[in-house]
Amino acid sequence: MLVIARSELMQLFRNRLVLITSFLSPVAACVFFVSRHELFSDLGSVGYIAAVVLFTVAAFGVHASTVTTLASRRQTLFLKRLRSTPESDVGILSGLLLPLIGLALVQVTVILAVLSWVAGGPAHAPLLVVAVVATLVMMVGLGLATAGLTNSPEHAQVTTLPVSLGAVAVTNWVGLTGTAELTVLKRLLPGGAATELVLDAWNGGAGFSESLLLLAPTLAWVVVAVALAARFFRWEPRR
Amino acid sequence: MTSTPVIDVDRLNLSYGDFHAVKDLSFQVGKGELYALLGTNGAGKTSTLEIVEGHRRAGSGTVRVFGRDPRDRRAVRPRTGIMLQESGFSPDLTVRESVRLIGVLSRREDRVARLLDVVDLTHKAGTRVSQLSGGEKRRLDFATAVYGRPELIFLDEPTTGLDIRSRDALWDAVDRLRADGSTVVLTTHYLEEAQQRADRIGLMHRGTLHREGTVAELTRALPATIRFSLPAVAPTPPPPAARRPDGGFLVETFALQRELRALLDWADARAVELRGLEAGPTRLDDVFRSLDGA
Numbered sequence: 001m002l003v004i005a006r007s008e009l010m011q012l013f014r015n016r017l018v019l020i021t022s023f024l025s026p027v028a029a030c031v032f033f034v035s036r037h038e039l040f041s042d043l044g045s046v047g048y049i050a051a052v053v054l055f056t057v058a059a060f061g062v063h064a065s066t067v068t069t070l071a072s073r074r075q076t077l078f079l080k081r082l083r084s085t086p087e088s089d090v091g092i093l094s095g096l097l098l099p100l101i102g103l104a105l106v107q108v109t110v111i112l113a114v115l116s117w118v119a120g121g122p123a124h125a126p127l128l129v130v131a132v133v134a135t136l137v138m139m140v141g142l143g144l145a146t147a148g149l150t151n152s153p154e155h156a157q158v159t160t161l162p163v164s165l166g167a168v169a170v171t172n173w174v175g176l177t178g179t180a181e182l183t184v185l186k187r188l189l190p191g192g193a194a195t196e197l198v199l200d201a202w203n204g205g206a207g208f209s210e211s212l213l214l215l216a217p218t219l220a221w222v223v224v225a226v227a228l229a230a231r232f233f234r235w236e237p238r239r
Numbered sequence: 240m241t242s243t244p245v246i247d248v249d250r251l252n253l254s255y256g257d258f259h260a261v262k263d264l265s266f267q268v269g270k271g272e273l274y275a276l277l278g279t280n281g282a283g284k285t286s287t288l289e290i291v292e293g294h295r296r297a298g299s300g301t302v303r304v305f306g307r308d309p310r311d312r313r314a315v316r317p318r319t320g321i322m323l324q325e326s327g328f329s330p331d332l333t334v335r336e337s338v339r340l341i342g343v344l345s346r347r348e349d350r351v352a353r354l355l356d357v358v359d360l361t362h363k364a365g366t367r368v369s370q371l372s373g374g375e376k377r378r379l380d381f382a383t384a385v386y387g388r389p390e391l392i393f394l395d396e397p398t399t400g401l402d403i404r405s406r407d408a409l410w411d412a413v414d415r416l417r418a419d420g421s422t423v424v425l426t427t428h429y430l431e432e433a434q435q436r437a438d439r440i441g442l443m444h445r446g447t448l449h450r451e452g453t454v455a456e457l458t459r460a461l462p463a464t465i466r467f468s469l470p471a472v473a474p475t476p477p478p479p480a481a482r483r484p485d486g487g488f489l490v491e492t493f494a495l496q497r498e499l500r501a502l503l504d505w506a507d508a509r510a511v512e513l514r515g516l517e518a519g520p521t522r523l524d525d526v527f528r529s530l531d532g533a
Contacts, residue, residue: 003343011331077327081383083294084323085344086316236294 004082004095008069012099022065023103026057030111037119046119047202048175051195053111054132055171058139059164061104066097066143067160072153079235089235093144101136108132123204127211131197134218138194139167141225148232167191175199193217243306245270245391245422246291251300253286260286262446264300268439273413273423275433277523278443279530284426285324285395287443291424292321292393304391317346320389324396326376330369334360337368338382347387354382357412359405373400381409391422398429410436434523444530458521461529462491465499467513474509476502487515495520 012018030053033040040049073079073096082092112128122128142163150159167190174195179186186192193214200206200214244267253261261283268274278284289295290302293309293316307314328337338351355361358378363371371379377400384392394413398406413423413436427433433440434454442450442457450457468487469476480488480502492498499518506513 003340007329007332007336007340010336011329014331073329076329077323077325078329080294080323081327081341082344083312084292084316084321084327085341086312086346087344088312 001087001091001095001098004087004092005098008096009099012103018065018068022061022068022100023107026060027107027111029056030107034111034115034118037115041119044176045199045203046115047122047199049119050112050115050122050128050202051171051175051198052168053115054108054135054198055168055191055195057104057107057111058135059167061107062100062136063139063143063146063167064156064160064164065100066140067146067150068153068156069096069100070144070147071150071156074147074235075152075237077236083235097140097143101140104136105132108136122202124201124208124211127201127208128198130212130215131194131201134197134215134222135191135194138190138218138221138225139163141222141229142190144229144233145225148229148234151238163190171195187214187217190221242270244268244303245272245305246274246424247301247303247306248287248291249301251287251290251297251302253283253290253295253298260446261290261298264443264446264448266441266448266451268422268424270422271417271420272438273417273425273436275425275427275437275440276443277426277430277433277440277527279445279527281445282443283446284443288393288395288424288426292319318390320345320384320386320392322380322384322392322394322397326368326380328368328376328379331367333365333367334371334379335364337379338386341383342386345383345386345389347389349387354386357385357408358382359408374402374405377401378405378409381412385412385416388416388419388421390420392416392424394423394425394427396427397425398427398432406432430523430527440523442526442530449530450526454523457523457526461521461525462493463495463518463520464525465490465492465495465502465516465518467502467516469511469514473511476505 033049033052037046037049070079079092083089116122146159146163150156170189170191174186174192179196187196193216197211197214197218200211246268248267249265251261251264252259264283264287276284276288286295290297291304291309293304293312296310302309304315305318309315332340334355335351338354342349342351352361355364358381360375360378360382363375368376368379377397381397384394397409401409417423425433425437437454439451439453440457441448466487466489476488479492479498480490483489490498490502495518502513
């Protein structure tokens with residue numbers, strides 16, 4: 001697995017287009033939000049900025065990159081090549097996605113650290129860690145599922161939009177309006193409960209165990225995504 | 240086959256919807272053999288090969304490689320090298336990195352430099368795969384397939400796109416591997432390669448194994464041929480010579496030497512010149528062409 005991850009990381013840094021679209025663009029958007037933190041915390045809260053930062057990176061740096069990477073590796077038959085070795089399917093996928101997830105974690109950590117420095121830190125750091133991990137896992141799962149419906153890297157530019165934009169939109173909706181109204185709907189949408197978890201973790205005010213219940217919808221999306229991926233994911237191009 | 244077969248396929252079936260791609264296919268490949276699986280386009284050999292390689296699930300029937308299910312990658316793949324029909328390399332990795340990656344994953348021991356030397360890609364070691372020619376990619380593919388001298392090697396169209404020098408080098412490398420005891424399964428459209436190299440050949444047609452055996456066994460079933468033409472004033476040769484539509488004559492015989500001698504005697508006795516005389520045993524091409532009428 002690690003040898004695949006190492007080669008994937010090398011490829012990532014050699015492909016400027018992927019580097020810019022998947023990593024530099026989300027960072028630029030996050031820098032904008034953090035630099036205007038006073039404006040956005042007035043609109044919502046500092047927790048809202050943290051949620052937007054997390055979901056921007058998760059949507060474009062993790063979900064879209066996962067789909068593009070897998071579609072590209074499938075199209076070039078690289079996935080089939082890797083399956084010609086003793087490496088397990090889980091090992092192959094983990095190796096391919098580890099660099100994306102690792103980079104996203106570093107991005108989120110650095111940006112949130114800067115946000116803490118300029119606007120004050122989270123009320124419950126451990127809860128924030130749980131929220132970040134759950135969000136990234138959910139977006140990886142949704143990425144696997146979307147990759148099953150994506151024929152090529154070019155096609156990924158279309159197929160990633162519903163989840164990526166949808167999750168960011170839900171984050172903004174929940175972050176700006178809270179969950180006092182339409183509570184169930186907001187929590188059941190992908191990213192809704194995770195956003196509320198980030199808000200609780202950063203802004204405080206909710207109990208730790210009460211907030212942990214918000215993990216359930218996020219984990220349910222993971223289960224749904226993995227089930228969809230198991231049904232639709234293909235290792236070779238459609239003939 | 241005296242020892243336990245390396246590959247054992249028994250009543251294999253595979254369908255794509257209503258299309259029955261592989262029908263009740265059975266064959267075995269023994270240790271150290273070079274078995275060529277040949278067939279017409281759409282005969283089902285790629286599907287068969289993919290199942291035996293473990294890339295595809297069988298519809299029904301059993302397939303065993305080293306006595307195991309070929310989908311048991313952890314058990315089978317460390318002993319198996321696979322040269323795919325198409326590239327399957329990452330364009331942004333270099334030649335050296337590609338060989339090292341697949342080599343390390345194969346769990347076999349070897350030196351990247353040795354393999355690059357075998358396939359004459361040492362001078363391209365630092366070149367990205369995206370910059371290789373088609374032939375160079377095939378050689379890279381071969382290098383990864385034989386990394387660590389696997390016990391079983393699948394070669395799917397190995398010489399497509401290779402120049403004659405690269406072909407010779409590839410077959411020399413295969414010969415060395417076989418000398419070390421490796422078993423080889425080959426598919427190719429170059430029938431002369433199969434005729435020269437294969438210990439046994441399986442001929443697939445419309446999803447079934449139509450014929451199987453050594454080259455001698457396969458060609459024995461079809462007659463050898465003598466072809467010639469005659470000057471306009473020459474007498475008609477005796478049977479079994481038969482006139483062809485182009486005006487020449489064709490003799491089909493299972494006793495080539497006897498018929499050829501009889502024909503030469505007939506021509507000598509009449510002082511007739513046999514123009515463009517060609518006589519030869521049945522070739523694999525003839526066996527292959529005979530499939531179309533099957």
